[in-house]
Amino acid sequence: MKVHLTTLGCPKNQVDSELMLGMLARAGVEVAATPGEADCLVVNTCAFIDRAREESVNTILELAQRKERGHSRSLIVTGCLSQRYGRELLAELPEVDAILGTGELERIVELVAQVRGRKDWVEGAPPGYLYDAATPRLLTSRAPYAYVKIAEGCDMGCAFCAIPQFRGQHRSRPLRDIVAEVDGLAARGIQEAILVSQDTLAYGKDLPGNGDIGDLLLALSDTAVPWIRPMYLHPAHVNDRLLAKWQRARVLPYLDMPIQHGDDEILRRMRRGVTACRMKEIFEAFRAAVPGVTLRTTVLVGFPGESEAHFQNLLDFIEDVRFDRLGVFTYSLEDGTPAATMADQVPPEVMAERARIVQDAQDRIVWERQKSLYGTVQTVLVDGPSEDPAFPWEGRMAGQAPEIDGVVYLCDRSLTPGRFARVRIVEVEGYELVGESAD
Numbered sequence: 383m384k385v386h387l388t389t390l391g392c393p394k395n396q397v398d399s400e401l402m403l404g405m406l407a408r409a410g411v412e413v414a415a416t417p418g419e420a421d422c423l424v425v426n427t428c429a430f431i432d433r434a435r436e437e438s439v440n441t442i443l444e445l446a447q448r449k450e451r452g453h454s455r456s457l458i459v460t461g462c463l464s465q466r467y468g469r470e471l472l473a474e475l476p477e478v479d480a481i482l483g484t485g486e487l488e489r490i491v492e493l494v495a496q497v498r499g500r501k502d503w504v505e506g507a508p509p510g511y512l513y514d515a516a517t518p519r520l521l522t523s524r525a526p527y528a529y530v531k532i533a534e535g536c537d538m539g540c541a542f543c544a545i546p547q548f549r550g551q552h553r554s555r556p557l558r559d560i561v562a563e564v565d566g567l568a569a570r571g572i573q574e575a576i577l578v579s580q581d582t583l584a585y586g587k588d589l590p591g592n593g594d595i596g597d598l599l600l601a602l603s604d605t606a607v608p609w610i611r612p613m614y615l616h617p618a619h620v621n622d623r624l625l626a627k628w629q630r631a632r633v634l635p636y637l638d639m640p641i642q643h644g645d646d647e648i649l650r651r652m653r654r655g656v657t658a659c660r661m662k663e664i665f666e667a668f669r670a671a672v673p674g675v676t677l678r679t680t681v682l683v684g685f686p687g688e689s690e691a692h693f694q695n696l697l698d699f700i701e702d703v704r705f706d707r708l709g710v711f712t713y714s715l716e717d718g719t720p721a722a723t724m725a726d727q728v729p730p731e732v733m734a735e736r737a738r739i740v741q742d743a744q745d746r747i748v749w750e751r752q753k754s755l756y757g758t759v760q761t762v763l764v765d766g767p768s769e770d771p772a773f774p775w776e777g778r779m780a781g782q783a784p785e786i787d788g789v790v791y792l793c794d795r796s797l798t799p800g801r802f803a804r805v806r807i808v809e810v811e812g813y814e815l816v817g818e819s820a821d
């Protein structure tokens with residue numbers, strides 16, 4: 383029996399896919415490199431926003447056609463879309479043989495074994511699954527980094543977000559278990575552990591006596607993984623205690639903190655639990671405490687009721703803080719969230735225009751700053767072969783998280799993937815950087 387798994391969505395989903403593949407491999411199931419070679423097709427879906435759902439459904443339909451034409455005998459849909467809309471998927475897509483939500487990942491082994499089961503296990507499985515260091519995991523990327531899910535779920539209740547509906551309440555893994563996993567990853571040659579969850583700074587709050595996120599970062603500083611990168615940091619959890627522990631820990635000088643907006647009224651309506659002024663203080667404090675820190679954020683435009691004046695406040699915020707990296711999303715109406723029933727939904731064309739304005743403002747800020755990298759010598763983690771055929775390798779500086787922040791294209795063939803290298807930046811073009819060996 384051979385299985386092929388397609389992963390959509392965020393790094394948290396990628397971790398789930400790697401765990402399912404690990405469980406299948408332990409059960410003796412072979413992993414196929416392409417869908418064409420597989421007896422069973424699995425797609426791990428995303429349901430984050432409208433675009434993600436669309437991509438998930440299109441992928442299911444593509445794989446369903448492949449199943450009809452090819453030799454695959456079953457199609458299994460897992461992940462957030464099936465957790466959220468499992469019943470509808472089974473009713474509307476007869477090509478789908480089984481559905482598995484996010485609550486019982488280990489049942490993938492049974493589902494694959496019973497080809498053509500057509501069972502719905504979503505109903506009996508509320509979100510609650512959390513893996514541990516002993517769970518088998520097949521790392522799917524050949525790159526030297528791995529995502530480590532330190533917690534699952536979220537209790538924050540942001541008005542636009544449906545994630546808690548299908549990922550459940552916040553729950554953390556024990557600190558020692560995470561340290562054991564990271565030690566195990568180091569033994570497998572991983573050089574960068576990227577800590578992910580829905581609400582990373584809430585880590586440990588649900589486990590009395592476990593320690594908080596600051597304690598986890600300090601504990602991970604003693605592992606053999608050189609780069610530790612926590613991501614998805616909600617500003618409402620920041621306090622002086624955290625900052626003090628962060629400074630003592632061996633963490634990359636990189637702060638991924640979504641602001642979502644820069645206007646106090648919109649922030650209040652979003653239920654973010656933080657003001658624009660407080661967020662500015664936080665960014666200033668991190669810049670003062672962590673020299674050379676790279677600031678990344680995400681913003682959401684077009685939240686219900688967002689006027690021109692609110693939007694201008696967001697633009698002013700972005701111009702004031704001058705983030706190094708910024709992702710902009712347009713608001714997506716999510717069933718069952720408080721924002722879905724709010725008045726004054728913003729028309730899609732206005733949202734799209736606002737997103738373009740934010741992106742243009744950010745491009746100007748970053749392109750100016752990128753120029754100062756020209757001629758500097760940087761430490762780069764060589765990820766592997768370059769996607770651009772003009773260069774043998776590509777890698778990343780500490781200020782570049784995988785998949786979202788771009789890469790440094792590397793000219794020198796003699797560099798070794800999975801190792802660190804000192805490179806001189808010899809070309810800067812917009813977001814693109816080219817480096818030559820500096821040793």
Ligand code: SF4
Binds near residue numbers: 536538543545546580
């Ligand atoms: S912090 Fe807010 S946006 Fe993030 S997962 Fe929780 S509810 Fe959603």
